Amino acid sequence: MPDFKHVNYSWDEEHAAKLDAVERLVYRSNLLGGDQRVTNTGGGNTSSKLTEADPLTGEEVEVLWVKGSGGDLRTAKRENFSSLYQEKLIALQGVYAARAETGLKSPAEDEMVGMYTHTTFNLNPRASSIDTPLHSFLPGKHVDHMHPNAIIAIAASKRCEALTQEIFGGEMAYVPWMRPGFELGLAMQEIAKLHPGVQAIMMGQHGFISWDDDDQVCYRKTLEWIEKAAAYIEDKYQAKGGDATVFGGSKYQTLPETERHAILSAVLPWLRGQVSQQKRFIGTVQDDEKILRFVNSQDAPRLSELGTSCPDHFLRTKIKPLYVDWNPQAEDLASLKAKLATGLEQYRADYADYYHSCKHHNSPAMRDPNPTVVLIPGLGMIAWGKDKSESRVTAEFYNCAVEVMRGAEAIDEYISLPQQEAFDIEYWLLEEAKLQRMPAEKELARQVVVVIGAGSGIGKETAHRLVKDGAHLVCVDLNAEAAQATASEISQRYGVGIGVAGTGVSNCGPATSFAANITDRASIRAMLDQVALAYGGFDHICVTAGIFVPSDTTGHIPDEKWALTFAINVTGSYLVGDEAGKTWRDQGLRGNLVLTTSANAAVAKKGSLAYDTSKAAANHLVRELAMELSPLVRVNGVAPATVVQGSAMFPRDRVIGSLAKYGIPYQDDEATESLVSKLAQFYADRTLTKNPITPADQAEAYFLLVTERLSKTTGQVITVDGGLHEAFLR
Known part of the structure; x- marks a missing residue:
């Protein structure tokens, strides 16, 4: 060999x-x-x-x-x-x-x-x-x-x-x-x-x-x-001195990882909003040693301005990246945003000049003038694409460009492709025809949806439903393993996407997962910051997490159980909306928040005092948050009736307890699936449609509310209860 x-x-x-x-x-x-x-x-x-x-x-x-x-x-x-x-x-x-x-x-x-x-x-x-x-x-x-x-x-x-x-x-x-x-x-x-x-x-x-x-x-x-x-x-x-002198040596120093990620998570949603003026982008962050060596260097401004040389590279990375001359040791986040804003304005103007000076009489219309690669000293590189796969490939290609520049500068002098030649590749009519032949994007393409409670039941089903129409899914659950299992199922089915693996802090595909406790504001904030590092920001949040604590045989519920019920079913949704609102406003892109209430919010039932009143509060929380987050974010709710099949809220012992309460015959050694089916049908028989309600039925409502199909609907609660007439508004 x-x-x-x-x-x-x-x-x-x-x-x-x-x-x-x-x-x-x-x-x-x-x-x-x-x-x-x-x-x-x-x-x-x-x-x-x-x-x-x-x-x-x-x-x-x-x-x-x-x-x-x-x-x-x-x-x-x-x-x-x-x-x-x-x-x-x-x-x-x-x-x-x-x-x-x-x-x-x-x-x-x-x-x-x-x-x-x-x-x-x-x-x-x-x-x-x-x-x-x-x-x-x-x-x-x-x-x-x-x-x-x-x-x-x-x-x-x-x-x-x-x-x-x-x-x-x-x-x-x-x-x-x-x-x-x-x-x-x-x-x-x-x-x-x-x-x-x-x-x-x-x-x-x-x-x-x-x-x-x-x-x-x-x-x-x-x-x-x-x-x-x-x-x-x-x-x-x-x-020539190797790593010590590469790209003219260091001009800036890399920030420590914790500080680096804190700044990135704060700036990324805002930056995503800035570059997504025409179409939304998904981001990939790279902050490994090699890319930081380049962005921190003396020669980075000169070389980045020259742009890439190989046609394969700049078709992804555009004619050049946006380099931001920000001093990580002496300037703060506000300064970074200001320099990014100025840099983006100049970049768009430069791109328009490039287009108008090089175009032919039959050239396609000018494409999005925003950069697909942003270089920031001390922080690393941010690459943008229509989906996670494309942004990862964009990052890969600029890595290649950096390596090419390193080699060329070591042996001679790096030169880029003349602008006219670059334009004739980028706006080649054959390339345009290829773009026009591509299938239409799916309804939720370019969008990131956070599903809280995705580890099981309605949340899990909702995650699987949304990804089918092109969404990137962030699966969140108190149980980290359950959230990871849902994300893994999605990635295995829809692919992790092509592109370089291990690109810094956002090495994920069409789905990723995080653990979070929605009763803890700091936990929610940490999760949303991780989402920003993974995808650049988010568009919609579906809160499906909930808890049901039944009264004991005397009809009493302990104070701590009452407090826990409200903490999860009401306060948790408020904290999510309040923290997410900060990011939504910073990002400046329209989004949706969908909360989970219940048919029980309108129907009093014996034995579920804490649950029913918490869901009534959640109904009104939908209306209040719709006011607070308008006009940028629409807030709506989904109100299921009892979902037994596939629900984590109905373990075997609760199913048996319910069957006993309603006098439905069963055997102690009967299979759980059979017991669940009996109880589900019992609840279904109390509705007008007579069919058991499933998590998939609920998932369809969440899908509807995060799309633009009901774009003028906010502050509303959609019932998915099979026609429970006791819950009709009156």
Whole structure:
């Protein structure tokens, strides 16, 4: 096995020997994509030219299998690869030549992408990548196009061509920056013809491509090129002083973790509101040693202003990040907010200037001018995206950009892509068409919902209901393990999302969990601050936590049980609303608070004195909080009737007690499920609809109230009681 220091060699020949030719391509791709030092998430592509039987003629033909548009090498499967007749792809060169003669190369480039469908082999529906010509026109049977940080550091250096010669000694050729597509493929084809001994090409400000006629050798050589580049960079880096002098040395110092997180949790919701003026964003915070080393450095202002170089990077991170020159040792939170506000205003103006100075007559409309990456000395990096997965990938890509800058500065001088070239990638009509083809966002996309009481019953069901429509879920419960179990179920079902793991304080996916005691204001505040660190803020809160303490056989309830009932069912909801209100006002985005009351709030019942009166108070709390939190936050309630099935408030002993109280026959050794079913049906028979009420019925009401479907409704309580006529208002 080859000895590598800067990449992982993971090829298992015994395993590969069991795979067919396409499966070997998938295997190679997964190995390359699984090492972020080789390529970034969604970046790069691989191919194999294979001999297959034509489905119509039965004749053997050469077929190019290449990673299709929008795929990710780490997770790619067979269906993520396009299959195209190689002969027909080569024939398209004549078509391109005829169209490019007009001098309008860009339209011809775009038209060629549409022509790839005419070369499809065996009706494969996978859309082809714009990089398809690069793979088709090179002579190797197997081709790897990667975006390693070490290679891009050379590609983004001022002396890229000379460095390529110096490092690789003529074994790797060089092509200056060209937008991916047909013209670049033809340029590479010419290089391969002129230099038949070359099996790799450095792509200026982009990455590199390499090839071989043996797939295992191709994989190994790809790693060897990266290893050689990384070793060269590290030697130069250490010769310049290494970590002590990187990025010109430190200008600011990192704040201690506790202080750092306190400032971040305070500023994040406000910042989320500022960048979410057009559409809401979900945040990812990164505050590990490497990113702090960069944001604290002398060179961070200069390098961040240059922006990123590789097209894959700035499609996520925009043309540049927002760097805030804030002194963590001498300035406070108010100063940070003021500098962020000024910086955001200038950033939007700069982005508008960039758009208007570079746009073409047919360019798409200007996109959201807010930054997707914010760099703050002493604190770290905040990345924004439409969901947690995208913000994590944005963070990953800027990490790559930082590593590229580190390497380029160690060996030469870092340069960025010219603005016009960057614009032509960002606003490429083909890229716009891809965006337009994306499915519509779900109803609760881009929104964070905190469900308190998510460990069981109605809360658990509500969490599962909301995530189906795109919400990010924060599962909160007094029982930390129960909350974690619900969050884990959601993450396993809906995926943790792609992106770099372990990115500082917000390493979570579509759901996360926290423990909190809603009778303790400090516990609530700590939980909401953790939510800010996890997602940047929150939009809605559903309080489903509650307690039922029955009177004893004499009809008496102890004072401490009375106090506990009101503390959880009334005071807890007030404390949640009061603390959340501070964050909502700071964030400035509209939200919803949904409390849980009960049909018992309107119906007096023997044996539930404390519960019934607490729920009557909760009914009025809904109205009072609606007044207090308006106009920014709508406050409504859900009033269930007795929910027995799936409710944590009905353990076996309470079910048996209720059956005995109502004279419903049962056996002492009867299964709990049977006992629950009997009691649920008894309660259902007292309603107009005669059907047992389930947690799923309640969850639908919470869903309705956190969406915009009832956007003009506040201060109201929706009953989900099956038609309990005793609870009709009178």
